Amino acid sequence: MEIAGVQIDATFAEAFDMQATRIIITAADRQWVQAAATSMTGFGTSVIACGVEIGIEQELSPAETPDGRPGVAILAFAVSAKELEKQIPRRAGQCVLTCPTTSLFAGITAEKHIPLGKTLRYFGDGYQISKVLEGLRYWRIPVMDGEFVCQDATGRVPGIGGGNLILIGDSVEGVVRGCRAAATAIAALPHVITPFAGGATRSGSKVGSKYRGLVASTNQAYCPALRGVVASELSDEENCVLEIVIDGLSSEAVGGAMRAGIHAACEAAGTIGLRRISAGNYGGKLGRHHFHLAEVLR
């Protein structure tokens, strides 16, 4: 299959079951919202070492937030509920509570919960106020600019992590332009994030390593510098590879994001060096979710 001159490989992305949550940060103005969100989603590219894959899902207008102020929705994914319960309160406490004028709300309702204010309230040292409005519990923690308002908990739902696209081209310029277009297209979609910096990663990995204790290491089959040294997946003209990792709340969301990313990348960079789009998998043995490129494009 080809789109705008770019070959689409007959392969599939292999994705995994994750635990996910969604939170909403609001603040007095867009600058503080962005500052808090950027801080909270920092160092959240991969569960391999960050504990959580986390990113901004979308900006929210004042009409879309619980308190009528500008906000953002953040999605976070982890391999276990326990890890998510550790990461979210810790990040919220250090990155949102500390940021001027911010408030923190649940972004999703579910039977299972991730604590927010339930944990952070203790910062109030006894002066915190619990308030139940319309059936929702909020905590008001006195801070130096007024109060940090924080919903008691947010929902925890099943999610999917590890949807991916591998963009292959003859030059860095072409692949980078394709990646940027794909990441921009995916950023506009709800219920998905691309957790890596700028939406793309150059360090696609394989499971394991020659070094004991290292759970992931470079995927040599996609490294142009090792062409001729190892069994390579790259032809002689393919000199740059970047990967877009996609986490989402449902298989429909991940599949839709892959489709949007493929189309955007091909249209933006098909004529300037993007040659092929593939996807990463482990032979289908590790992840329950298989996103065949041909199927997501239907």
Place this chain on the structure above:
Amino acid sequence: MTLTFRARPGNLRQLELGDFSLDQLLGLSLDAVARFEIEASRGVLGDWFEIHGATDQPRWVFEGTGNWLDGLGTEFCQGELIIDGDVGRRVARRARGGEIVVYGATGSWAGSGMRGGTLSIAGNSGDFLGGPLRGERGGMRGGVIFVGGDCGSEVGHRLRRGTMIVAGSVGPRGAWEMIAGTLVVGGAVGTDVGFAMRRGTIMLLAESVLAVAGPSDPQRGQQWTGGSSVPHEFFPLLVRAIRAQWARGIERCVRELPSVAACPLEPSESPRGWLRRVGDRRVGGLGELLSRAVR
């Protein structure tokens, strides 16, 4: 289908339903409902009411009632109860869910010890709205009470959780010994508001009502901190919730509430026009009293 109780004309006998839950009537035949014995009043329901309709749904209507009917809606937990007329003491006592609407006035202790659900009263309500009976420790613990008219004294006594909105005025000792929760008053407030209050929020919507809300005895009455600015982060949430609950209260009572104004809080109400006092400091309380700043 609805089960309708129409009060027999000329009734003067008091009916005490404090030991009776309407759920006990579900699935009974109309004849069995009419013969249902109310021990506390030494009679059967048919002595007070003409009964028609069906018992298959938790939906009840009482028509032509008056202050002779006490304890109606005790432990109410599901469905809808409409009281088309005045009602006596302890309506919706310890209600846990469902929706109760009174198209008239109520006696004292309406919503006493409520735990959930909604109670909407189109007219006035007596003393001790939501409060505990004498000798009990806890007041209202959940749910929403909306009163379209005025209330008597000791509204929200020992309120622990839930929201009370009184569109009109309240008498003395409102939110007395309040533990938590929210009390909103649209009109005037009597003296000693928030006396011995520990936590929770009192929001006074009318202009300059604090002048009459102070302690009746300055030596022993409640103590508030000086007014400070209202935290701008929480205020929009509070305003939004109160506006929504006020609008729902009016919607429920719309037939009898043509004169009740819409919530006087603007959707974009600014916290800058408000002052926050903390108290009752005489008992170490950290409750808050929100009132409009005097212009």
